[in-house]
Amino acid sequence: MAAIVTAAVLAVPSGTAGAAGPAGAGDWSAAWATGLHHPVPGNDWDGPNWSVDGFTGESVRQVVRVSTGGSQLRVRLSNRYGTQPLRLTGATVGSSGPGAAVRPGTLRPLTFRHRPSVTVPVGAELVSDPVRFGVAALDRLTVTFYFADPTGPATFHQGGLTTTYRATGDRRSEPGADAFGGDTSHSWYYLAGVDVSGPPPRGAGRGGSDGRDAARDTVVAFGDSLTDGYGSTPGADNRYPDQLAERLVAGGHRLGVVNVGINGNKLLADSPCYGERGVTRFHRDALGQPGVRAVVVLIGTNDIGGGGFPDFGCGASPVVTAAEVVDGHRALVRAAHRQGIQVVGLTIPPWKGAFGYDTPANEAVRDRVNDSLRAGVGYDALVDLDRLLADPADSDALRPEFDAGDRLHLNDAGAELIATEVARALR
Structure with a gap:
C-alpha cells in the first residue's frame, strides 16, 4: 500500500532511471514538453x-x-x-x-x-x-x-x-x-x-552548477486541466508543475519537470477536442519522455464530473463507475512500473458548487474513487488533495482561498499547495 501523504514520504533514489536511462553526458532529459x-x-x-x-x-x-x-x-x-x-x-x-x-x-x-x-x-x-x-x-x-x-x-x-x-x-x-x-x-x-543534455554553463541558473555533468532526470506531470493550469495566472508560469520545478531547483535537485496535462482530458474516453484517453496517451506522453524517472498522476475529474454530458462536438461523455476509474488508475501504475518508473498518485479534489459536476451521484463516485486510491492501487505514494484542498466548513467543497472562481479549478495558491506536497513526495 502506498504511503498517503499530506507531508509526503516517497524517496526517489538518485540512481533510478526511467525508460530512457540515466541522463549522462550523451543522454537526454526532457526540460519542457506539452500534451x-x-x-x-x-x-x-x-x-x-x-x-x-x-x-x-x-x-x-x-x-x-x-x-x-x-x-x-x-x-x-x-x-x-x-x-x-x-x-x-x-x-x-x-x-x-x-x-x-x-x-x-x-x-x-x-x-x-x-x-x-x-x-x-x-x-x-x-x-x-x-x-x-x-x-x-x-x-x-x-x-x-x-x-x-x-x-x-x-x-x-x-x-x-x-x-x-x-x-x-x-x-x-x-x-x-x-x-x-x-x-x-x-x-x-x-x-x-x-x-537537454550535458552540464549547464558554469555558475548558471537559479540552482547553480559547478560544471560537472551531474545526474539529471525528468518528472512528468500527467492529467487534465488541474495539471494544465487552467485557473492559474496566464503568462506567469504558476501552474503546479511550474511551481514544482521552481521548488526542486531551489532545493538543488537536478530534476526536470514537464507538464503533459490537457484541459478537459479524460482517463477513459477519447475526445476530438481534449485529447486521447489517459490510459492510451500515458504511454507516449508520460512514459515516452526522455529521461523520465517519475510520473505524477491527477486525472479522473472529467470522467466522473462530465459523465453523461451531451456531445457538443467534443465527443461523448459516458457515465463511469468508480470501479472503472480505479481500474484505469491501476493500468497507469502497472505501465509505469513495467518500465521501472516511480508513480505518485493524487486524489481527486472537491468540486461542490461546480456547474454540471456537482450532483449527488457524481459526488458518490468521487468519494468511492478516492477511498480506493487511499486503500491502495499500487502508487508509490499518494498525495491526498481531496483532504488538503477541502474547505474545513464543508469537506465536499474547495477552500475559498484555493478556488479560481468556478469551484472546480485552482488558483495560483492552490497550485502552490500541490507543488509543495509533490516536491516533498519526490525527495
Missing part, C-alpha cells in the same frame, strides 16, 4: 487559435521555460494529428527577450539530419539535431518555425496560458519583435518538447 491534441476551433473561454487553418508563408514564434539546464539542446516537432505531411522550411532557437524578441547574438539554426528543412509524415514526430547551446534551469527559450508551404490543420496544445506570435514571411533569423507585433495566440503549435 498535444487534434486541432479545434477557438471558443469563448479558451480564446482564438490558429490550429484549424494552420500556416502558409508564415513564421510562428513560441516561448517556453525549461525546467533543467544543459550544454546542448534539441527540439521535438510533431505532426501527430495532421492531415498531410508537414513541410518545415526552417527553424531557429534563441534566448528569450521581452515579448517576441530574442536576445541579440543567441539565435541558432535548427537542423534535421543536417538539413534546415524537413518533412514530417502524418502521425509522426521528429527530433532536431543537437545544438550547442548553454541553458540554465528556468531559462526561457524562443523557438521560431517558418512554414513556406501550406501546413494544413496544426497539431497543437490549446491551453498554453502563454503568448505565441505569428508573422508573415520568413522571420526566423530576426531577433527583433517588430514583425510579430499584432497577431498572437495562447497555444503552442507543432512544438512537442525541448530536451
Whole structure:
C-alpha cells in the first residue's frame, strides 16, 4: 500500500532511471514538453487559435521555460494529428527577450539530419539535431518555425496560458519583435518538447552548477486541466508543475519537470477536442519522455464530473463507475512500473458548487474513487488533495482561498499547495 501523504514520504533514489536511462553526458532529459491534441476551433473561454487553418508563408514564434539546464539542446516537432505531411522550411532557437524578441547574438539554426528543412509524415514526430547551446534551469527559450508551404490543420496544445506570435514571411533569423507585433495566440503549435543534455554553463541558473555533468532526470506531470493550469495566472508560469520545478531547483535537485496535462482530458474516453484517453496517451506522453524517472498522476475529474454530458462536438461523455476509474488508475501504475518508473498518485479534489459536476451521484463516485486510491492501487505514494484542498466548513467543497472562481479549478495558491506536497513526495 502506498504511503498517503499530506507531508509526503516517497524517496526517489538518485540512481533510478526511467525508460530512457540515466541522463549522462550523451543522454537526454526532457526540460519542457506539452500534451498535444487534434486541432479545434477557438471558443469563448479558451480564446482564438490558429490550429484549424494552420500556416502558409508564415513564421510562428513560441516561448517556453525549461525546467533543467544543459550544454546542448534539441527540439521535438510533431505532426501527430495532421492531415498531410508537414513541410518545415526552417527553424531557429534563441534566448528569450521581452515579448517576441530574442536576445541579440543567441539565435541558432535548427537542423534535421543536417538539413534546415524537413518533412514530417502524418502521425509522426521528429527530433532536431543537437545544438550547442548553454541553458540554465528556468531559462526561457524562443523557438521560431517558418512554414513556406501550406501546413494544413496544426497539431497543437490549446491551453498554453502563454503568448505565441505569428508573422508573415520568413522571420526566423530576426531577433527583433517588430514583425510579430499584432497577431498572437495562447497555444503552442507543432512544438512537442525541448530536451537537454550535458552540464549547464558554469555558475548558471537559479540552482547553480559547478560544471560537472551531474545526474539529471525528468518528472512528468500527467492529467487534465488541474495539471494544465487552467485557473492559474496566464503568462506567469504558476501552474503546479511550474511551481514544482521552481521548488526542486531551489532545493538543488537536478530534476526536470514537464507538464503533459490537457484541459478537459479524460482517463477513459477519447475526445476530438481534449485529447486521447489517459490510459492510451500515458504511454507516449508520460512514459515516452526522455529521461523520465517519475510520473505524477491527477486525472479522473472529467470522467466522473462530465459523465453523461451531451456531445457538443467534443465527443461523448459516458457515465463511469468508480470501479472503472480505479481500474484505469491501476493500468497507469502497472505501465509505469513495467518500465521501472516511480508513480505518485493524487486524489481527486472537491468540486461542490461546480456547474454540471456537482450532483449527488457524481459526488458518490468521487468519494468511492478516492477511498480506493487511499486503500491502495499500487502508487508509490499518494498525495491526498481531496483532504488538503477541502474547505474545513464543508469537506465536499474547495477552500475559498484555493478556488479560481468556478469551484472546480485552482488558483495560483492552490497550485502552490500541490507543488509543495509533490516536491516533498519526490525527495
